[in-house]
Amino acid sequence: KFAMVAPDVQIDDGKGTILISSEEGETEANNHRKLSDFGIRNGSRLQADDFLQDYTLLINVLHSEDLEKDVEFEVVGDAPERIGPKPSESTSRNISNGSDDGAQPSTSTGNQQ
Numbered sequence: 001k002f003a004m005v006a007p008d009v010q011i012d013d014g015k016g017t018i019l020i021s022s023e024e025g026e027t028e029a030n031n032h033r034k035l036s037d038f039g040i041r042n043g044s045r046l047q048a049d050d051f052l053q054d055y056t057l058l059i060n061v062l063h064s065e066d067l068e069k070d071v072e073f074e075v076v077g078d079a080p081e082r083i084g085p086k087p088s089e090s091t092s093r094n095i096s097n098g099s100d101d102g103a104q105p106s107t108s109t110g111n112q113q
Contacts, residue, residue, distance in 0.1 A: 001075045002057060004050040012045035022051070035061065041065065054098060 006022035017038060021027040040046070042063035049056045067074060 004048065004055065005052045006049050007048050007101045009046055009048045011040065011091070020048075094107065 006024050008018065009020040011017040011019065018027055018034075019030055021037065040061055042061065044061045046059040046061065046112075047056065048059060062076075064074070086108055
């Protein structure tokens with residue numbers, strides 16, 4: 001649903017409990033478990049990262065009894081239309097002396113000793 005290539009998903013509770021790992025076999029034991037087995041309830045938050053795409057989502061879990069028959073979950077919210085690398089920064093930045101920190105060359109005319 002989120003078009004992630006190699007996601008890492010953890011509970012956003014400060015403990016860093018990983019539910020899904022992009023490392024093969026690391027979280028295979030979680031595949032048969034339900035979210036409730038991890039203490040995830042209505043209002044819980046998950047953080048999903050896809051390092052390969054520089055793509056991060058915060059997922060709010062909301063419980064609903066109003067889903068259609070045979071529908072286990074529904075994704076609601078703003079989803080990006082195109083996933084890929086972030087657009088590059090503007091190339092019109094001032095670059096002086098090989099630095100892009102905005103520093104300008106010295107214009108002092110004082111005597112150097």
